[in-house]
Amino acid sequence: MTNLILKAxxxxxxxxxFDPSYALDDARIVELVRLATKAPTSFNLQNWRFIAVRTPDRKAELRAVAWDQVKITDSAVTFIVVGQMADHRTLAERLAPLVDAGIMSPPMVGGWEGAAASLYDGQPWRQRDEAVRSAIFGATTLIYAAQALGLGSAPMIGFDPEAVSRHFELGEHEIPVLLLSVGRATDENWPQKPRRPLQQVLDLV
Ligand SMILES: Cc1cc2nc3c(=O)[nH]c(=O)nc-3n(C[C@H](O)[C@H](O)[C@H](O)COP(=O)(O)O)c2cc1C
Incomplete structure (x- = not known):
């Protein structure tokens, strides 16, 4: 396959x-998150936050509330991918750079705010769904950014969300959606796992 995105x-x-001797400098961690934030979000809400856990002490603290998963201490960094409950009141600020760049007009921003309010205002399940969707788009984009830089990654749901929120001081409107370890893969990792047959998962209608 010649197209590098398709190949990835x-x-x-x-x-x-993960190779425990392999470290990532902060500049590369920042670059990974910069690329992750290119992922799409509903209304460009960008309702996410990435906590990069990369010091030995903080890694050990996270591992202790994440099923003791060795990946957290062996990898170079584990991102706590945080989703923020969707809130239409954040939109004006999030869309202001688009107005400044001449991409959107101020009345259009008002229209998007109204649409977002009709979707999310007073609807905590929808706010939460959007937090999870945004965080997963960000995490997925980070996975492929890491791969493009020659790094392996491991998504993880095996953790205690309340404890992670407490230890890493998440806000009340924030959800620790996923842990994502990134680092250098050793040669002993499993090969890619086969997938279900396409006829079981695809409906052409
Ligand atoms: C949402 C999610 C949560 C996961 N949680 C864990 C986890 O806590 N621990 C773990 O070892 N693997 C975890 N995995 C990895 C899956 O087991 C793995 O993605 C799956 O077996 C498919 O393998 P592949 O990613 O190599 O294709 C998780 C994957 C996803 C997408």
Whole structure:
């Protein structure tokens, strides 16, 4: 496959075993998150936050509330991918750069605010769904950014969300959606796992 994006999608697999001697400098962590934030979000809400856990002490603290998963201390960094409950009142600020750049007009911003309010205002389940959707788009984009930089990654739901929120001081409107470890994969990792037959998952209608 010659197209590098298609090749990355076709070849991705979760890394279970990381080289514990491999570190990532902060500039590369920042670059990974910069790329992750290119992911789409509803109304461009960007209702996410990425906490990069990369010091030995904080890694150990996270591992202790994440099923003791060794990946957290062996990888170079584990991102706590945080989704923020969707809130239409944040939109004016989030869309202001689009207005400044001449992409959107101020009346259009008002229209989007009204649409977002009709979707989310007073609807906590929808606010939460959007937090999870945004965080997963961000995490997925980060996975492929890491792969493009030659790094392996491991998404994880095996953690205590209340404890993670407490230890890493998440706000009341914030949800720790996913942990994502990133680092150098060792040679002993499993090959890619086969997928269900397409006829079981695809309906052409
Ligand atoms: C939402 C989510 C949560 C996961 N949680 C864990 C986890 O806590 N621990 C773990 O070892 N793997 C975890 N995985 C990895 C899956 O087991 C893995 O993605 C799956 O077996 C498919 O393998 P692949 O990613 O190599 O294609 C998780 C994956 C996803 C998408």
């Amino acid at each position: 999608i076709d070849e991705r697999r979760t890394t279970n075993l």
